Amino acid sequence: MNRISRLTGKVLLLLCLLGSHAWAQTRTVAVTGTVSATDDGATIPGANVLEKGTLNGTVTDAQGKFSITVHDDATLVITFVGYATTEVPVAGQTSLTIALEPDVATLNEVVVVGYGTVKKADATGSLAVVDARAFNKGVVNSPQELLMGKVAGVAITSTSGAPGNTSTIRIRGGSSLSASNDPLIVIDGVPISNTNLGGSPNILSTINPNDIETFTVLKDASATAIYGLRASNGVILITTKRGSRAFSVTYNATATVATAPRKVDVYSADEFRALVRERYAANPQALALLGTANTDWQDKIYKDAAVGQDHNLTVSGTAYQVPYRVSVGYNNTDGILKTYNFERTTASIALDPSLFDGALKIAVNVKGMYNTNNFADQGAIGDAIAYDPTKPVYSPGWRGYTTWTRNGASIDLAPGNPVARLDLTDNTSIVKRSIGNARFEYSAPFVKGLRATLNLGYDYQQTTGHNNVADSTQWIYLPAVAQGRLNPYEATAKNQLLDFYVDYSKELPSRAGKLDVMGGYSWAHFYSEGADSTMTRAGEAATRVNVYETEYYLLSFFGRANYTFRDKYMLTATLRNDATSRFDKDVRWGLFPSVALGWKINQESFLKNSRTVSDLKLRLGYGVTGQQDIVGNDYPYIATYTRSDNAARYPFGDVYYNTLRPDGYNQRIKWETAKTWNAGIDYGFWQNRITGSLDVYRKESTDLISYIAPAAGTNFTGSVISNIGSIVNRGIELNIQADVIATDDVQWTAGYNITYNKNEVTRLTLNNDLNFFVPTGGVGGTTAGTIQAHRVEYPRSAYYVYQQVYDAQGKPVEDVYVDRNGDGSVNTGDLYSYKQPDPIVYMGINSRLNYRHWDFSFMGRANLGNYVYNNVAANSTYQSLYNSQEFLANVSTQADKTKFATGLNTRFSDFYIENASFFRMDNINLGYTWENLYRERLKVRVGVGVQNAFVITRYSGLDPEVSGGLDNNFFPRTRSYFLNLNCQF
Numbered sequence: 001m002n003r004i005s006r007l008t009g010k011v012l013l014l015l016c017l018l019g020s021h022a023w024a025q026t027r028t029v030a031v032t033g034t035v036s037a038t039d040d041g042a043t044i045p046g047a048n049v050l051e052k053g054t055l056n057g058t059v060t061d062a063q064g065k066f067s068i069t070v071h072d073d074a075t076l077v078i079t080f081v082g083y084a085t086t087e088v089p090v091a092g093q094t095s096l097t098i099a100l101e102p103d104v105a106t107l108n109e110v111v112v113v114g115y116g117t118v119k120k121a122d123a124t125g126s127l128a129v130v131d132a133r134a135f136n137k138g139v140v141n142s143p144q145e146l147l148m149g150k151v152a153g154v155a156i157t158s159t160s161g162a163p164g165n166t167s168t169i170r171i172r173g174g175s176s177l178s179a180s181n182d183p184l185i186v187i188d189g190v191p192i193s194n195t196n197l198g199g200s201p202n203i204l205s206t207i208n209p210n211d212i213e214t215f216t217v218l219k220d221a222s223a224t225a226i227y228g229l230r231a232s233n234g235v236i237l238i239t240t241k242r243g244s245r246a247f248s249v250t251y252n253a254t255a256t257v258a259t260a261p262r263k264v265d266v267y268s269a270d271e272f273r274a275l276v277r278e279r280y281a282a283n284p285q286a287l288a289l290l291g292t293a294n295t296d297w298q299d300k301i302y303k304d305a306a307v308g309q310d311h312n313l314t315v316s317g318t319a320y321q322v323p324y325r326v327s328v329g330y331n332n333t334d335g336i337l338k339t340y341n342f343e344r345t346t347a348s349i350a351l352d353p354s355l356f357d358g359a360l361k362i363a364v365n366v367k368g369m370y371n372t373n374n375f376a377d378q379g380a381i382g383d384a385i386a387y388d389p390t391k392p393v394y395s396p397g398w399r400g401y402t403t404w405t406r407n408g409a410s411i412d413l414a415p416g417n418p419v420a421r422l423d424l425t426d427n428t429s430i431v432k433r434s435i436g437n438a439r440f441e442y443s444a445p446f447v448k449g450l451r452a453t454l455n456l457g458y459d460y461q462q463t464t465g466h467n468n469v470a471d472s473t474q475w476i477y478l479p480a481v482a483q484g485r486l487n488p489y490e491a492t493a494k495n496q497l498l499d500f501y502v503d504y505s506k507e508l509p510s511r512a513g514k515l516d517v518m519g520g521y522s523w524a525h526f527y528s529e530g531a532d533s534t535m536t537r538a539g540e541a542a543t544r545v546n547v548y549e550t551e552y553y554l555l556s557f558f559g560r561a562n563y564t565f566r567d568k569y570m571l572t573a574t575l576r577n578d579a580t581s582r583f584d585k586d587v588r589w590g591l592f593p594s595v596a597l598g599w600k601i602n603q604e605s606f607l608k609n610s611r612t613v614s615d616l617k618l619r620l621g622y623g624v625t626g627q628q629d630i631v632g633n634d635y636p637y638i639a640t641y642t643r644s645d646n647a648a649r650y651p652f653g654d655v656y657y658n659t660l661r662p663d664g665y666n667q668r669i670k671w672e673t674a675k676t677w678n679a680g681i682d683y684g685f686w687q688n689r690i691t692g693s694l695d696v697y698r699k700e701s702t703d704l705i706s707y708i709a710p711a712a713g714t715n716f717t718g719s720v721i722s723n724i725g726s727i728v729n730r731g732i733e734l735n736i737q738a739d740v741i742a743t744d745d746v747q748w749t750a751g752y753n754i755t756y757n758k759n760e761v762t763r764l765t766l767n768n769d770l771n772f773f774v775p776t777g778g779v780g781g782t783t784a785g786t787i788q789a790h791r792v793e794y795p796r797s798a799y800y801v802y803q804q805v806y807d808a809q810g811k812p813v814e815d816v817y818v819d820r821n822g823d824g825s826v827n828t829g830d831l832y833s834y835k836q837p838d839p840i841v842y843m844g845i846n847s848r849l850n851y852r853h854w855d856f857s858f859m860g861r862a863n864l865g866n867y868v869y870n871n872v873a874a875n876s877t878y879q880s881l882y883n884s885q886e887f888l889a890n891v892s893t894q895a896d897k898t899k900f901a902t903g904l905n906t907r908f909s910d911f912y913i914e915n916a917s918f919f920r921m922d923n924i925n926l927g928y929t930w931e932n933l934y935r936e937r938l939k940v941r942v943g944v945g946v947q948n949a950f951v952i953t954r955y956s957g958l959d960p961e962v963s964g965g966l967d968n969n970f971f972p973r974t975r976s977y978f979l980n981l982n983c984q985f
């Protein structure tokens with residue numbers, strides 16, 4: 001590269017000598033030198049060295065050295081990312097030693113946005129950035145947990161306590177009914193699909209949390225509209241770490257021990273015997289079923305302590321003038337549920353070569369993961385609550401496990417032996433995934449400020465697994481068939497991306513401001529295929545019965561213009577034209593515009609010299625985004641048919657034929673549209689010792705994608721997908737970050753954010769029928785199968801229940817409910833919408849204190865106004881103790897609160913809708929750092945901490961934080977204690 005640069009310089013010099021007489025009168029000089037950093041003294045490879053006012057330049061080699069021939073009166077301009085630009089006069093010198101100062105302000109100001117970067121001070125949209133320094137400590141399994149509680153307007157709820165589990169992420173509330181409510185996630189410029197293949201617990205598990213540098217959350221339509229019909233639920237941009245200028249090795253190890261902080265309070269064996277004898281004293285058949293054992297079934301399925309380990313090794317530096325970063329990680333963590341295990345091996349490579357004296361910059365990212373999972377049989381969690389505690393774990397017959405039987409056959413409705421479920425189930429998967437891209441960024445030397453970018457990306461995933469059960473197991477036993485179950489499956493996803501865009505930046509003359517324009521094209525292809533079957537072990541050679549292959553395409557044209565006048569008045573406009581193959585050609589294209597204004601008030605004369613106000617910016621924005629992510633259906637506008645199975649065939653003479661039944665479809669289905677208004681203020685006081693933002697927003701989603709019952713007279717199978725109704729989210733967000741103490745020995749930072757979000761369904765039918773509702777929220781133990789409904793004038797997924805009547809002592813009266821419609825009887829017409837699962841207010845707090853070599857940090861979250869349907873309690877009635885099929889079942893001790901014995905509709909009582917507001921201390925961490933070890937090159941930090949330290953709540957169930965608001969024996973969250981070692985060389 002240096003030879004090319006020197007040759008280029010000589011050619012240019014020769015041309016200039018031929019074209020200008022002045023060159024003949026100017027002497028040249030060969031200059032050599034070294035470029036280093038002032039912060040640590042390390043040399044800087046890849047720094048640009050340019051003769052000011054010319055195209056003559058070079059870059060430093062691997063040792064930070066350079067050589068260049070210039071005029072003896074020239075000035076050298078030295079630049080490197082993250083450091084302040086430095087100008088050095090040659091003044092006849094032939095050897096120079098140049099030190100660059102870190103440009104911390106620049107690093108802090110530049111943030112990643114869609115298709116590029118922008119100075120945070122110039123951003124007009126609502127966005128938030130969380131970098132590695134602010135991440136929650138001790139996170140080793142799920143990357144999204146790094147972000148928990150850090151950003152106003154972002155609610156993250158883990159779906160279970162299983163290691164490597166996924167989370168529900170909501171940005172400014174859910175705004176869809178049947179389409180996805182998940183945000184678009186972009187990893188190093190590659191948008192990934194929100195569809196998770198079977199056997200893969202988490203769409204983000206591909207990424208090692210230690211590889212992540214920043215999260216950028218785009219919240220309002222002004223910030224997200226550049227992603228068009230994929231951005232109605234917000235966007236999360238994940239940027240991974242890059243190579244450094246100097247060689248470094250980092251090793252990080254974390255050991256964890258997890259425990260179950262709580263278990264469901266059920267009747268002990270003695271309490272159960274006493275209760276059954278009391279309730280069924282006149283039923284000798286029930287009494288005869290009682291045993292003599294004392295078994296705590298939850299103790300039998302949960303470990304006292306589940307251990308885990310996580311190791312990461314990173315090598316970073318510059319080789320042959322190419323910055324690189326290579327990392328490998330290994331995680332092996334047991335779940336608190338016996339036999340559950342999560343094992344993951346990851347590797348990532350990041351390369352940043354540049355060519356043509358830095359005119360062409362290339363960024364290559366490759367990430368790979370090999371993940372094995374033993375999911376266990378999580379049905380054991382519910383069975384451990386329900387199984388008779390007077391029975392032993394083992395007994396003769398049925399593979400040696402105690403099993404409910406009658407007349408020699410198992411009782412299908414009875415709880416399964418939870419220990420047998422774990423021992424006799426083989427529920428495992430292997431997941432392989434790789435995400436990568438190559439980005440080429442070319443700065444045209446013939447037009448200053450013109451840059452073209454080509455981004456090529458892929459996301460490949462392959463899953464294989466099975467959920468097999470040994471023969472003679474009660475929970476899948478059928479009379480005369482005791483051959484167990486074979487359930488193999490496999491799936492593959494191949495996603496591809498091509499982005500090409502050009503941007504141009506120009507300082508306008510006569511102080512007219514600065515203009516940045518960008519325009520581009522995007523193409524994306526999402527393909528998946530798979531197969532699965534369920535058969536008895538006798539049918540091991542049977543043909544697979546469920547085979548699928550599906551794909552869809554996205555095509556987009558987009559543009560953005562930023563105009564800044566006098567560095568204080570800003571205008572941003574974006575436009576994206578999208579098409580999706582999921583919709584018919586007549587309706588598949590959509591325009592998604594946005595516009596935003598910004599005013600740096602602190603740059604006005606009346607505040608510019610203020611010692612109090614250091615930053616004050618007003619933002620106003622409006623934009624439109626779309627939604628086409630229909631869960632599980634890539635062809636909603638095409639007529640399809642379902643072939644009947646062999647149990648539903650039509651006879652014609654002596655021959656039986658399978659039938660084809662038409663599925664519901666809608667040729668005019670189109671994207672949802674979300675219109676968002678946002679007004680915000682970014683502020684900073686006392687030299688930005690206190691910073692933050694305040695935002696007010698209104699988001700209305702129309703043409704909601706939803707499944708509804710087919711019209712009368714049609715012969716469709718199942719529901720029909722349609723565009724019906726609208727939802728409105730209104731909210732306020734406040735974020736505060738403060739440097740409380742900043743001295744040489746003590747640094748203390750603290751942060752707080754709070755969000756108020758109100759969600760309301762405003763329309764569901766063309767005539768706005770207030771009585772129309774869309775059922776949702778499936779739960780066990782109910783005939784209807786649902787406990788929630790979407791209804792106009794209520795939040796989405798509000799609970800749909802009866803209003804309980806109470807006696808004089810405040811106790812619920814069994815099966816007595818309010819006749820709300822006043823027709824003289826209580827029936828389904830008296831069900832009403834009550835409360836909602838989503839919090840109305842949620843907040844986060846965080847603090848970090850450094851004292852010399854010690855550091856202490858914590859992070860907590862609170863949800864207010866969220867309600868949970870306690871299905872564990874709803875299933876806990878005295879009626880459930882004995883079943884006429886001759887088996888006994890335990891229940892939680894919450895049965896004592898109601899003493900319900902024979903009720904038919906008790907599970908639909910609003911008594912079981914509980915206020916689940918909570919405060920959770922997510923993370924507490926303490927560490928000590930040794931610096932300048934081993935010849936002042938080694939830095940070591942040892943830390944200890946706890947995750948899920950404590951929860952404050954009045955909710956009577958196991959855990960108040962339930963994704964979707966339906967508490968039905970989910971995998972309990974653990975309390976994890978961890979020891980961390982970090983070494984940097």
